[in-house]
Amino acid sequence: MKHSPDLLRIATAGSVDDGKSTLVGRLLYDTKSVLADQIDAVHRASEARGLDGPDLSLLVDGLRAEREQGITIDVAYRYFATGERSFVLADTPGHVQYTRNTVSGASTAQLVILLVDARNGIVAQTRRHAAVMALLGVPQLVLAVNKIDLVDDAAEVFSTITADFAELTRSLGWSDDQVLAIPVSALRGDNVAIASDQTPYYHGPTLIEHLETVPNIHERTGEPVGLRFPVQYVIRPRTAEFPDYRGYAGQIAAGTVSAGDEVVILPSGTRTTVEAIDTPDGRLATAHTGRSVTLLLADDVDVSRGDVIAAAGNAPTPIQQFSATVCWLGDNALRPGARLLLKHGTHTTQAIVRALDVLFDEQELALVDAPESLELNQIGRISVQTAEPIVADDYSHSRESGSFLLIDPAGGNTLAAGLVGDALDQLHLTGRVSV
Known part of the structure; x- marks a missing residue:
């Protein structure tokens, strides 16, 4: 919507x-x-x-x-x-x-x-x-x-x-x-x-x-990131009425999409054009952030759940190694080497926490270098490597495509809320402590 x-x-x-x-x-x-x-x-x-x-x-x-x-x-x-x-x-x-x-x-x-x-x-x-x-x-x-x-x-x-x-x-x-x-x-x-x-x-x-x-602020600072459409489901009814129908359903995470727009399928990089935009209430000429739609593409391309359909003009580069700021929500502490699941949009992949870079001391408004662990409710910057590439933007540019979850692979519990990029560097902090 x-x-x-x-x-x-x-x-x-x-x-x-x-x-x-x-x-x-x-x-x-x-x-x-x-x-x-x-x-x-x-x-x-x-x-x-x-x-x-x-x-x-x-x-x-x-x-x-x-x-x-x-x-x-x-x-x-x-x-x-x-x-x-x-x-x-x-x-x-x-x-x-x-x-x-x-x-x-x-x-x-x-x-x-x-x-x-x-x-x-x-x-x-x-x-x-x-x-x-x-x-x-x-x-x-x-x-x-x-x-x-x-x-x-x-x-x-x-x-x-x-x-x-x-x-x-x-x-x-x-x-x-x-x-x-x-x-x-x-x-x-x-x-x-x-x-x-x-x-x-x-x-x-x-x-x-x-x-x-109060002003109603929706966009992040800087240039808009353009269309980000995580594919949730591939629709192929295979009925007599729609023998060749192939649609890609999901919710628009950022930007807008219109029939005729050139888009790129990520992470594969395949380019195509949006042929039509379907909804339960009929077809649309244009759809905006937050709207759940089904996109029909002009070409028969390989698209599956977890892929992202992005604006061809400013598509992000898929990443596998990146820094992220996380709020740790698990009862057991996070330590370097932890192997977890990372859920970004509709894509879930295995991930490993390579390093804990800094801990944010919110009481002293200072950064602590190289902490041994992150405890419950603590905030810090970590280095992450994923088994598969994810299609993410820096959180400072897009809340929706710049956020992710870390999940316990055994129990399925959410262990951390994460922001792609160095969000801590956006704060006006002067203190830094070494341990």
């Missing part, structure tokens, strides 16, 4: 008990995006807990284990809209052990709302999440200083937290116009949908006003 200027993908992040789920519930409630029976269920659950008012976090914390513990474990996706724009929101976990879910939820976000508790200020998890957002290339941040109603001298507290966060985000590569700080009370609704008279020191927009008007 073509990107719409009226749809914004956002995510929340922050430390445990900073009020992420309550804020999301408030957004849903204030935009009237909740059905009456859901509100009734929240009231009943809140009364059962002995609360005086509705616990809006229950609108998001849908899993039984989450409700019992009062925390977010999984990534909860919610949809809401205002008169100006529609939103897809991912409410991500706060616990350190669920950083993997935060990476997943924020990987497609165009804006992240990062919460801090006004009573605690910037904490270790705030710095960790900010670093992850920087590596993922999230173009815009909102710092929601929550529970501002619970501190004395709120103006001074807000000023201090905002200054600390600005220092952090500048060091990670964001410019000041990419970051906005807002004092809020998710519980009371201050500065969420309605400007609060309890924060006279703040003169900016409410959270919803900002979400409605």
